[in-house]
Amino acid sequence: MIRVLVVDDERMVCAHLRTILSAAPGLEVAGEAYDGAEALEATVRLRPDVVLMDLRMPGVDGLTAIESIVTLPRPPKVVALTTFDLDEYVLRALTAGAVGFLLKSTSPEDLVDLVRVAAAGHTVLSPVAAQRLLGATTGGPAARDLTAALTEREAQVLTGLGAGRSNQQIARQLHLSEATVKGYVSRLLVKLGCDNRTEAALLAHRAGLLPRELPRDT
Incomplete structure (x- = not known):
C-alpha cells in the first residue's frame, strides 16, 4: 500500500485529490495538510511514502517545506503540485529535492500512475508541464x-x-x-x-x- 500525504491550502483541492487517490487500488491517503508547517509535522507523524506538495501557500510555502522534508531520516518522495503561475518555483523545488512535478489539472488516471512512479523512486515529469517549464528556461x-x-x-x-x-x-x-x-x-x-x-x-x-x-x- 502506497501512503500519500496531500498538501494544499485549498481544502477543495485536497478533497478532490483524496477522492481520486482513495479509489485507486494500492493507494491510501494518509492525511492532509494545508500549509508547509503542517506538511512537515504530518510527514514526521504519518510517515507517508509520497507527498503531493502545493508550492504556493500562505505562511510556510511548499518550497520551504520540501527543503525540510528531504532532510528527514528516510524521507518520502515529494512531488510538486503546480498551476504554473511561477515556473521558476518548479525548478527550485526540483533543486530542493522534489522527484518531479505535475499539474493540478492532471487527469485522474495519470495522477494515479504518476504517484506510483514517484513512490518507486523514479522521476515524475508531466510532458505538458515539462515543455512549459523548459520553454521558460535557458541552457x-x-x-x-x-x-x-x-x-x-x-x-x-x-x-x-x-x-x-x-x-x-x-x-x-x-x-x-x-x-x-x-x-x-x-x-x-x-x-x-x-x-x-x-x-x-x-x-x-x-x-x-x-x-x-x-x-x-x-
Missing part, C-alpha cells in the same frame, strides 16, 4: 554540447529518463537488462554532472532529445 545550447559526446545507447537511456520512465521500462524498450540500464544511468549522471535522475531528465528536455522515439514495447 539549450549548453545542454546540446553536453549530450553531443554521448553514445547512441547513452542518448537513448537519457531520453528514457527525460520521458519519466523507470529503469525497468527503459530496459524493456531497449531490450537490455535492468542492471545494464542502471549502470548506464549511474555513468550518465557522472558524465553529465547531474546530481540525480531529475536533473538528467531536465537536461534531456533542454537538449531536445525528447522527440527521439524509443523502440516500442514488443
Whole structure:
C-alpha cells in the first residue's frame, strides 16, 4: 500500500485529490495538510511514502517545506503540485529535492500512475508541464554540447529518463537488462554532472532529445 500525504491550502483541492487517490487500488491517503508547517509535522507523524506538495501557500510555502522534508531520516518522495503561475518555483523545488512535478489539472488516471512512479523512486515529469517549464528556461545550447559526446545507447537511456520512465521500462524498450540500464544511468549522471535522475531528465528536455522515439514495447 502506497501512503500519500496531500498538501494544499485549498481544502477543495485536497478533497478532490483524496477522492481520486482513495479509489485507486494500492493507494491510501494518509492525511492532509494545508500549509508547509503542517506538511512537515504530518510527514514526521504519518510517515507517508509520497507527498503531493502545493508550492504556493500562505505562511510556510511548499518550497520551504520540501527543503525540510528531504532532510528527514528516510524521507518520502515529494512531488510538486503546480498551476504554473511561477515556473521558476518548479525548478527550485526540483533543486530542493522534489522527484518531479505535475499539474493540478492532471487527469485522474495519470495522477494515479504518476504517484506510483514517484513512490518507486523514479522521476515524475508531466510532458505538458515539462515543455512549459523548459520553454521558460535557458541552457539549450549548453545542454546540446553536453549530450553531443554521448553514445547512441547513452542518448537513448537519457531520453528514457527525460520521458519519466523507470529503469525497468527503459530496459524493456531497449531490450537490455535492468542492471545494464542502471549502470548506464549511474555513468550518465557522472558524465553529465547531474546530481540525480531529475536533473538528467531536465537536461534531456533542454537538449531536445525528447522527440527521439524509443523502440516500442514488443
